[in-house]
Amino acid sequence: MAALIGPARDPDSPDYPAMLPSETTVSPDYQRFRLPRLPRSPIEHSVEARAFVFSAFAIAVLAIVLYGQDYVVPAIGLAAAAVGHVVSYRERTRRRDFWRQAFLAALIFGALFYVIADSTLALFGGILPQANFAVLLVAITSFDLKTRRNCYSSLWISLAILYLAAVYAWDYTFGLLVAFWVACLAAFWMASHLRRLNAPMSGPVRAIALIAVVALIAGAGWFAAVPQPSGIPISPLVISLPNFTSFRGDMESPALPLVQVSGDSSGATSSVDLHFRGRLGDAPVMYVRTGAPAYWRGLVFDTYRNGVWTASNHFYRQTEPYVPPRLLPPAPPGNRGTFVQTFRVLRPMPAVIDAAYPIESLYAPVSGLREDAYGTFHTPDQLRPGQTYSVVSYIPDLSPQRLRADEREAVLEDSTGAYQDFSTLSAAGRQLAGRVAAGTTNEFDTVMAVTNYLQHNFTYTLALPPVPAGRDPVDWFLLDVKTGYCEQFATAETLMLRSLGIPARLATGYATGDYDPVLNQAVVRERDAHAWVEVWFGSHGWVPVDPTPGVSPLAATQFPSHWAAGGIARLIPHLTVGAPAAALGSLGALGVIPLAVGIALAIVVAYAWLRRRRWTARPKPQPGESELLHLYERLQRRLVRRRAPPETPLEYxxxxxxxxxxxxxxxxxxxxxxxxxxxxxxxxxxxERISSG
Amino acid sequence: MAASQEPSLQPRRAAELLERVEKNIHRVIVGKDRVVRLALAGMVSGGHVLLQDLPGTGKTMLARALATSVGGTFRRIQCTPDLLPSDITGSSVFNQKDLTFEFIPGPIFANIVLADEVNRATPRTQSALLEAMGERQVTVEGTTRALEPPFFVVATQNPTEFHGTYPLPESQLDRFVLAAEMGPPTDAEALEVLARREHGDPIADLTAVVDISDVIELQEACLRVVAAPAIRTYLVALLQAVRARPDVLLPASMRSGVYLQRAAQAWALFEGRDFVLPDDIKLLAIPVLAHRLGMRGRGRAAEMLNEVVTSLPIPPLRQH
Known part of the structure; x- marks a missing residue:
């Protein structure tokens, strides 16, 4: 923008010849020749350029703090760099003092020793020692930022720091940091070039502020108007606000999740209470990078009393953090392969390893694991945000043919009879189960009959009235309201199957979540919390079945289909059609910013284009001009040599x-x-004469 | 008359007139085509010309021949150290009959003035001459008198190393649109000069071949010659390049750029063109610029300019 470049400050300076008369219509390639010698470029005198160098460094340090979870050295480095910038700017014209240079060099070696010590002894927790080294390097060299090259080296080291942070970055907010860093780089270049032109760096502040405000408003409007992919349907914003549609009764408690997890690491004292349920919002709880979509199973319950599910078997065994396949049950019959899931926890979670079952092997970076009686693994402490673990799971063949052919060879070890206990189911409920299952000849068909009956004759709702006092929630669900949420469906099916002589239990955990094609991982949110049924098949073990309407009845892990396609599509940037929308959605309220930036850019470009068009309307080429010059070029190519740039046409x-x-x-x-x-x-x-001759 | 929109002097006609003058001058001056044309171009561009070389190379002869060829009034000022400003501008003399002071115009009141050996005059006298050259007017005893157009000064000077000279300061050198050196004659030219002088001086037979009004028309035609934007770009680039040279102490002034454009316009007329070519600029860069540049050390301005002109790219032909 022309407004940014003011008149020359000092026409008597040696740089004055570089100032060109603006009216002359000079084409860019000619400008190259016009300056036989570039003027000095004293950008080290530019405060603005230095400010942008420092800002870029500050952004890189911020990235390290946010993603590297390291605070001490970055804070010290940033403060030292700020002092260093001031010192080096004040003394930029002075000669370098030998002893100070020697001291700075010694400091650099000191930083090197610190890094080696930090890497081996973990002085500050040993987090990102290499980033700490880069931070210290920038801080030390900022005391000696005298020349342009120093400024550049400072910038590039901060880029390296940003790269280190990128290794740990999982979300799109990091993209914003990168964008800010790039903006700093561009601003540094602009400042240095304006300095070279001896022009002051000043912008039309009011205009920029106006554009920013207009763009923010427009972006917010756009954001509100366009439906976001992962938003709650009734609300246009993807902020994790509680939705007020779940309960109207007095038992509503927003603090209660689906499963009430107690501190007991065996999971035995945890429970699922069908009388009440908390609100489940849209906040992501974990990212899962997985080879196939599956249910992430957590706690399993076998005992239902008074509307509350608990686990009866308190036995557990201690294992190492890495559980190899030999310590786990062998592959199920007809196993179709294995797939790997990597879980990254985003918020404090119960000490339960959610994963696809059956597990082949797993590793969690904790001191040790406990496997409870139901095959679920527990960590010693609560899972913290940022914690990760990996699980390899089998993909059992759960096709109807195979399950129908089940011969009940393996006998269930059920000493207490908990898996067969349906005592809380009323007589009417048992009769209903018998009616539904009538005419089925094998276990699979019975299970499917009950599942289909629940799926087709009951409706799913989150707005469930309070359970009447004295009524069992399952009876009330089956016989009266006929609406409920996943726990009701799963509990009802479990009890009905038990009444038909089929061992079953309640499994809880999370559904697959939303697949994000950009990150190639599933985003599991609060509202993905789910409950389903596990049914015992003699030769297959526990088979997941989901009676909740709207999902596949047989909750089998699917072979990757769109999942793999998404993975391939990720490699082709423009194939992920949903990616920008998904990216915006996952940013939440921050999604306004990219939109605002885009709109502001569009406004600025349009404004600049209009100005340019209006004021420097270029004369159109004369008729015949380009043809003749093209002809002249052609003729030159045919001759011995082409015209040299200093040669006039006549000389040529x-x-x-x-x-x-x-x-x-x-x-x-x-x-x-x-x-x-x-x-x-x-x-x-x-x-024609050229062509003929 | 429909022709009122048309320029009164077509480039082709201007070229004919100039060729006639050139031919006439060549009756006296043998060879030296370039210098003759430069001197004429200086006149057509409305500026003044400085001829410099050793004594006896034909400077004065060229000036006289030029003056004679174009008609008009011609005066010659032979500059000496004791020449006074009033000797140039004229002075008032007491008329005893009328008892009034009567202004007797000096030799400066002419169409063509030959200031011979201008660097032999004292700086004071030089400045009187140069004021008239710059302002085209003379102020004597409080009365300002305009000089009749066309007013054209041809100054000659000997190289300043000679004794008894007052070198012109750079600011005054800057007022001459161009400076030309006669250069030594070739053997053939020397023989021809001797042959022509065998039985007398040919300048005595020389007559005017064009009218003084033709000179004014030529000057007007010169102003109508087009210097395209590309030419101006080239000129600016040339001045920049000269400034950027490390051996230039006193760079080319803006005035020199204006003169270079004007001289190039005049030069175009010689070839019957109504537009300037970069070739004109290249050719005139040394005569117009060299004498006003201050060089560091023993640098030669002409050599430096030659280097710049041969290495500086001309603006791209494709402008759009």
């Missing part, structure tokens, strides 16, 4: 001695220097 003609060239040269001179271009007929005639 004299050197070449070509009759045709002299005619074309005359026309070219007349056109370029008198503005009289030949008509198309004349050009055609000359062109």
């Amino acid at each position: 003609q004299d050197a070449m001695q070509s009759v045709l060239l002299s005619e074309v040269t005359g026309a070219v001179n007349e056109g370029v220097y008198a503005g009289r271009w030949p008509d198309a007929r004349r050009v055609r005639e000359l062109s």
